[in-house]
Amino acid sequence: MRAVLVRVALVGVVTLAGGGCRRDMQDAPRYDPYEVSTFFKDGRASRHLVAGTVARGQLHEDAAIYTGKSADGFVSALPFPLTHAVLDRGHERYDIYCSPCHDRVGTGAGMIVQRGYKPPPSLHEERLRKLPLGYFFDVMTNGFGVMPGYAPQVPEDDRWAIAAYIRALQRSQHASVDDVPPADRGALDAPAPGAPSGVKEAGHGAS
Template sequence: MRATATVATISACACLLVGCDLSMTRQRKLTTYAQIDLWPDATPARSLPDGVVAQGDVARAAAAKNPPPVTEALLARGRERFGIFCAPCHGLAGDGDGVIVHRGFPAPPSYHIDRLLAAPAQHFYHVMTDGYGVMYSYADRVPPHDRWAIAAYIRALQLSRRAKVAEIPDAAEHLR
């Protein structure tokens, strides 16, 4: 009985090993920089055809062109996201004096300089998306709607710095 079990085990192992070969691991394939005669440029690496649009690019482009309407909820979200992602470098007031700057990193420009006061809100959106100078892109950390919320909050910071008490309705009541 034991000999029969041993023979059956050996036969099963032999059957399994017969099915194994190296044909799947030793296939002919084209490497990126190999020379081939299939294409006129002799390379297997093909460039994308003209007019190809990456999946999701149309939606991203639409989000970049169409900012949401500015509401209290959007500004509140922008203030929250600004405090998380922007304030460490730019400071809570947008002066470019955040905690990171005090630790030796280069100071970003203040949002209150003339160049950035004249910049459209879309400029801030694109800087968050693509990065600028030493600042890296936040596109993978901050979704498009939140980038617009932060841009709206930056604009509110800029306007609040230049606001005059006479321009604020009911300012006397709020100051008491």
């Protein structure tokens, strides 16, 4: 009888103790991104890589791709073939990361500049039009003057795509009739879209 009582008591104690170990499944014993850590002194669960870490495929052997510079100075060509897709990508990334200051056509009157940031030079200045692509890649990577570097926000291939798009923007502001394929020149005489023609233009901008 006594042994039975001891067993019942033991089961009860183990059950109660086990109940104390309750863990809600919605909060698993792992860290979410950016979660507060009590283990690390700085309280960050998301850790910086240990200095000198090289991930597989990220040895960056070809310095020109990651710095925009070679032994002869800034490189002047893209490290990959220029395609329409690259320009479209550069266009999209330029609008996201550059247009807040440089504005969408590159004259340097973006919204943040209108709010008081020091204005950047126009990308269409003679000096900037003559600089090689690698220069723009370098400025995007490391910053220049008051412009911060964008390497943490924009990966290398996107920075190159943006550099290509900047060149396209520059050419767009200094294009001549010779740049238009002969077959398309007839279209130049057509009235520009949005030109006053008596037809009311459909508004589609943000109000």
